[in-house]
Amino acid sequence: MEFYIPTETGELLAFSAAIVTALFGLFALFAPGTALKLAGLQTREASREGYAFARSAGGFYAGLAIVALMMAQSWIYMGIGGGFALAAFGRILSLMSDGSFTLKNLVVLLVQAGLAALPLAYAFGFI
Template identity: 55%
Template sequence: MDFYIPSDPGELVAFTAAAIAAVLGLLGLIAPRTALRLGGLDVRPDRRDGLATARSSGGFQAGLALSAILLAQDWLYLGLGGAFLLAAFGRLLSLMSDRSTSLIGIGFLVLQLCLGAAPLLHVFGLV
């Protein structure tokens, strides 16, 4: 079985978004402290449960993104895009209701919107 790299521009956009999501997910899985610090978070010295949460969330994200890359099916790209758009919606709710507005939060909102829109643009034939 050969590794599939798309030649269609729309699918290449979705593939690239999945690759970025996989790298970010693997970062959370392998180096959770670094991933948390990128988000402006830290773990309390007396409680390390946050590391488990970062690892499991990173593993889930990496698994979804890698399955979209390896299987290259529109349904997986649809799931990946929908998941990132819902994550962006949650971040937007937090920015508005929790008053957690910061440059990091806005930057991650833009990243999640882009990672969510890219696969969906391909799935719906807009790219």
């Protein structure tokens, strides 16, 4: 089995979104403390469950993205896009109801929306 790098523009954009997702996931998997700090979260000294959650969530992101990179199937790209679309929806809900309307949250919302749009646009044939 050889590693496939797409040449078609739409698939290359979806592939790029999977690479970014894998990098985010690996970062959270191997540097959970830094990932939590960047997210504005912290763990209590007596409890390390926050690190476990960050590592497992990072592993999930990395695993899904690595499978997408290895299999190069539109339905797997759809899974990444759907996940980021719901994450962006959750961030919009938070912006509206939790009083978390900050520049940082807006930037993360744009990143999540972009990471949702690229693979979904490819999977549904728009690009």
